[in-house]
Each structure stands twice: as C-alpha cells, then as structure tokens.
Amino acid sequence: MSSTGISSLRQLANIINSAIDAIENAYSAANVPFPSLDAAHFNSTDPAEALLQDSIVSNATLNIIAAASQLSATVSSPVVFASNAAQMFNVSSCLGAASGLNVVELLREAGPEGLHAKDIAAFSKNDPTFIARMLRLLATHNIFREVKPNVFANNRISAALDKGKPSSALYEKRAERLVGTNGTTAFLELVTDEIFKSMAYLTETLLDPKDGELPFNRAFGTDQLMFDWLHRPENAWRLQRFGLGMAGTAATEPKDALFTGFEWSSLPAGSVLVDVGGGIGNTAMTIAQMNPSLRVVVQDLEHQVAQGKPHWEQNFPAHVKNQMVEFQGIDFFGPQPVKNASVFMVRYVLHNWNNARATQLLRRLREAAQPTTRLVVIERIVSLASPVSSAEEEAIPGAARPSAPAPLLANWGVAKTEAYFYDMAVYAMVGSGQRTLGDFVDLFTEGGWKLEKVYHCKGSQLSHIIGVPI
Known part of the structure; x- marks a missing residue:
C-alpha cells in the first residue's frame, strides 16, 4: 500500500477518534451513560438516547459511521466487498x-x-x-x-x-397487529415487502423498458399505479400498513423543524395558505396554530379531505368555527381553484410524480398565482457524492450545505444513505424519485417558477424550496 493510502487510513482513524472524544465529552458533561448495543430495551425518551440528537453528538455520529464504512471499504478485498453488498x-x-x-x-x-x-x-x-x-x-x-x-x-x-x-x-x-404502533415496524415491513420485491425487478425493467411499466408492476403483476393497487379490497391490510409506515416516518421529524425554514410569521394577517395534496391538513394546522391569522385551504382527493374537517374540529376548533379553514376535493393536475393564494405549499407530493406530471402540477399553480404568491415545496434534496459543489448550490441563497471532512465522501456516504434508499424506492414504486437541487431548478423553471431560496430545516432531512412566479 502506498504512503498516500496509509495516510488516508490514518485520517479516517483520526476522524473516528476525534468523534469518539466529542461524544465522550458530551455524555460525561450530561452525566449519563452512552447507550449499549447489548441493551435489551429501547426508549427514545431516555436521556441517553435523547442526547444522540444533540448537534455535537449527531455530527460526531455522522463522522464515525461515514469513516468506519469508508475505512472498511478501503481495506476490504474489492471482490469480497462487492459480493457481500450484492x-x-x-x-x-x-x-x-x-x-x-x-x-x-x-x-x-x-x-x-x-x-x-x-x-x-x-x-x-x-x-x-x-x-x-x-x-x-x-x-x-x-x-x-x-x-x-x-x-x-x-x-x-x-x-x-x-x-x-x-x-x-x-x-x-x-x-x-400494527394498529396503535408508532409506525416504525410498519415502515420496515413495507420496505422488506413491497419495496424489496419491486427492486428485485430493477434489472429486467431497465434492460427491457416498456412504456409506463415500473419494477412494482412486474413484481406484483399489475398494470395499475401503486396507489390504485393499494386501494383494491384485497390490499386493505397493505394500505393500512402503508399509512402507518408513512405516519411513522413523519413522526421522526422534529416538531419545530417546520418553523426553521420559510418564515410563516412574515405573512400578513388574512393571508391564504393553500396546502396542495395536504391530506387532512395536519401540516397546515401546525402552521396555523402558531399563526392563527392565516386562512387555510386544504386540497386533496375527496376521500382524503373528507376526514379533514373532523380532525380540525377536534384539534383546532377555533379555526373551523371562525371559518378560517376550507377543505377542497380537487385533482391537482387540473385547474387550480384558488386565485388569491399567498403561499402554495406542496409537502412531500412532487417526489411521487415523474417530471412530466410534476411540471403539470406546478404549471397549474403558476396559472392561478399572483405576482406576490410564493411556492413552498417541502421535500428532501439529494446531495451529490461529488466533492465539487454544483453551480446551483453556489448561486442560490441558502442552498449550500456543509461537506464532510476529507477524506470522507462529501455527502457523508453510508451515514446519509437513507435518502438514497428512499430515492430508489420511490422510483421502483411510482416511477419518480428524490431530486437534486439542479433537478428542482429545472422542474421549477418548466413549471413557470424561479427557484429563489432554500432553507435546510434544523434537525430535519427536509428542506423548504422557495419559488416565485416567472
């Protein structure tokens, strides 16, 4: 091995050692023990577990996971490493x-x-x-x-x-069996069932592409879209599991992360917030509870928004009583009925649709927008594995993110792999995926919007991507 190779190993080891020092100092200062891998119980509210979310500890954890993985890859036999991965x-x-x-x-x-x-x-x-x-x-x-x-x-x-x-x-x-759980196991079973089986057909789908056919379609022998297939009577248990799993992943987001992005409080009293594809409007409710002068319109399919009013009556009755919230069943690929929106919020919707359909959705919003209307897309932005920043990251305010210390992969490699797994899953199931910042710039432009600013929400994997009408 060359001296350069040995130097790289030392650098990776030093990153691990420094990170362990940071974690040890944090746990010593808090006077709590670091969680043991052999512990037979897990409680996310335990002080030892909660401390893992501390910024210093979480950054050190990222470095350890990334460095340990890269160190293993560096010293392993390439054939054995690839075989094990396969x-x-x-x-x-x-x-x-x-x-x-x-x-x-x-x-x-x-x-x-x-x-x-x-x-x-x-x-x-x-x-x-x-x-x-x-x-x-x-x-x-x-x-x-x-x-x-x-x-x-x-x-x-x-x-x-x-x-x-x-x-x-x-x-x-x-x-x-999954009803009443926190959703973690429901998501795991969704991943190891529908998503895993679909990804098994990735090679065949890419080698023999057929118009509109996805790995999901081959795996389950259907020509239906995944969401239509899930609503078939025989798949009622799968639909229930999907809903629980999605709720479980949402619950992992910090409650205040929504307020570390777009400045909702900057909207004047009476401003109209349109939650496009918002289900029962839970995200919009969280915003309105902190900013009760906002008028809210929740839009989704009829059967989704039908559950919205009872949910708001139970959890935020004042907004319903004061007629400050409205529920609209719409097809968001059709004309947008709200013409006076201050903000169109699109949270975790675009990743479900390919570029053609996502562009159509954004164009419908642009057609209804006022010059002062803002588009707030809330999604994950996939980081590049390249050590060189993209032109978009350098040009758009707020878009730049910290890079991992050398010689780690700039995106922290395996330590941030969840986003890339999710990207593959969304492709296999619905033919879309997670997008890079450059992808969002292109998508916004095609949809009639200029990507003006990005907020990376604190403690969250989600970003607020802000657009203005072109």
Whole structure:
C-alpha cells in the first residue's frame, strides 16, 4: 500500500477518534451513560438516547459511521466487498420475516436471558434450525444477540422494532397487529415487502423498458399505479400498513423543524395558505396554530379531505368555527381553484410524480398565482457524492450545505444513505424519485417558477424550496 493510502487510513482513524472524544465529552458533561448495543430495551425518551440528537453528538455520529464504512471499504478485498453488498438482500428478507413472526416481542417477554430457537419457532410452527440460522445472520449484522448456542435475545437495535403488544395478541389478531404502533415496524415491513420485491425487478425493467411499466408492476403483476393497487379490497391490510409506515416516518421529524425554514410569521394577517395534496391538513394546522391569522385551504382527493374537517374540529376548533379553514376535493393536475393564494405549499407530493406530471402540477399553480404568491415545496434534496459543489448550490441563497471532512465522501456516504434508499424506492414504486437541487431548478423553471431560496430545516432531512412566479 502506498504512503498516500496509509495516510488516508490514518485520517479516517483520526476522524473516528476525534468523534469518539466529542461524544465522550458530551455524555460525561450530561452525566449519563452512552447507550449499549447489548441493551435489551429501547426508549427514545431516555436521556441517553435523547442526547444522540444533540448537534455535537449527531455530527460526531455522522463522522464515525461515514469513516468506519469508508475505512472498511478501503481495506476490504474489492471482490469480497462487492459480493457481500450484492447479498445484503438476505438481511432485508430475514429482518422482514423476523418482524412478521413477531420475534422481537417474543424475546422481550423472554427477558435478557433470551429464548431458544425451538421455542421461537413453535409459535409459528417453523423449523427451529432455520429460525436459528435466520436470527444468526441478523445477529452477525448486529440485529439481535445470540447469547448462547441457538438462544437469542433482543439488543438495542432489534428492541427499537418492538410493536409494544403481547405476542399472543399479535398472533391472534394479525389484521390489527400494527394498529396503535408508532409506525416504525410498519415502515420496515413495507420496505422488506413491497419495496424489496419491486427492486428485485430493477434489472429486467431497465434492460427491457416498456412504456409506463415500473419494477412494482412486474413484481406484483399489475398494470395499475401503486396507489390504485393499494386501494383494491384485497390490499386493505397493505394500505393500512402503508399509512402507518408513512405516519411513522413523519413522526421522526422534529416538531419545530417546520418553523426553521420559510418564515410563516412574515405573512400578513388574512393571508391564504393553500396546502396542495395536504391530506387532512395536519401540516397546515401546525402552521396555523402558531399563526392563527392565516386562512387555510386544504386540497386533496375527496376521500382524503373528507376526514379533514373532523380532525380540525377536534384539534383546532377555533379555526373551523371562525371559518378560517376550507377543505377542497380537487385533482391537482387540473385547474387550480384558488386565485388569491399567498403561499402554495406542496409537502412531500412532487417526489411521487415523474417530471412530466410534476411540471403539470406546478404549471397549474403558476396559472392561478399572483405576482406576490410564493411556492413552498417541502421535500428532501439529494446531495451529490461529488466533492465539487454544483453551480446551483453556489448561486442560490441558502442552498449550500456543509461537506464532510476529507477524506470522507462529501455527502457523508453510508451515514446519509437513507435518502438514497428512499430515492430508489420511490422510483421502483411510482416511477419518480428524490431530486437534486439542479433537478428542482429545472422542474421549477418548466413549471413557470424561479427557484429563489432554500432553507435546510434544523434537525430535519427536509428542506423548504422557495419559488416565485416567472
């Protein structure tokens, strides 16, 4: 290995050591222990867990994950590294199966001493030898622990997937097993089922492209769009799981992140906020509760907004009583009925549509916009892996983001991989994806808007992307 190569290893090791020092100092100052991987329980409100969200600790964590991954890639045999990457589907499959078999809950009830594979397998009438092999693979990837030969227990990671119900109830009422959970496990099962199966057809879809056909269509033998397919009666449980999973991911966003972007309080009293594709208007409600002088229009499909008024009556009745909120069932690819909007807010909508459809949506908003109307798109902006910043990042106010310290990948590599997984999932399922800043600039321009400013919300993966009419 060249001296340059050794130097790179030292740099990566130094990044890890410095980050550990920062974490150790933070936990010492708070007088709490760092969470143990072997802990059989997980509680997000525990002070030790909450401290992981501290900016100093979270930045150090990013550096450790990125550096450890890059260090492993650097020293590994390229063939072995690529081969292992190609076989990670086994981890996904086994994790989904373990969740479906309610292994986490069985182990929680067994306690830290664990449960033998034959006892775990008995509940689902499976082969205990294979159950042990499946859990051993997961334990090898630091999910679960093998405490004695063929005896398994939860660790901090597997415990985070606990549905919080007795295992007996989960087996007896499978249709309701995810209802009332925090959505984490619902999202995991969505990923290891519909998304995983769809991505298995990626190569065939790319090698033999057919108009409008997605990996999802090949995987499930349907020509319907995913959202239409989910609404088929036989897929009612899948639709329920999808909704719970999406709610679970939304719940991970800090409650105040919405107010670290566009300055909602700068809007004059009586300004009209239109929540386009807003479902029951939960995001708009959060904004209006802090800015009660705003008038709100919630727009979505009829069956979605029909649930909006009861939700607002229960959680923000004053706005309903004062006639400051309206619910409109619309097709947002058709003409936009609101002509006096101060802000069109489009949160987590555009990523569901390819460029042609997303452009059509934005054009409809532009046709209805006043010269002073602002477009606020709330989505993830995918960072480039390139060490060179894009021209858009340098030119648009607020768009630049910190880069990881050298020699780490500029986007923190594996430490930020969630956004790139999500990008692939959205493509496989609905034919769209997460967009880079350059993609948003082009999309806004085609839709009749100029991308004027970006806010990267504090503690959030979402950004507020601000447009003005062209």
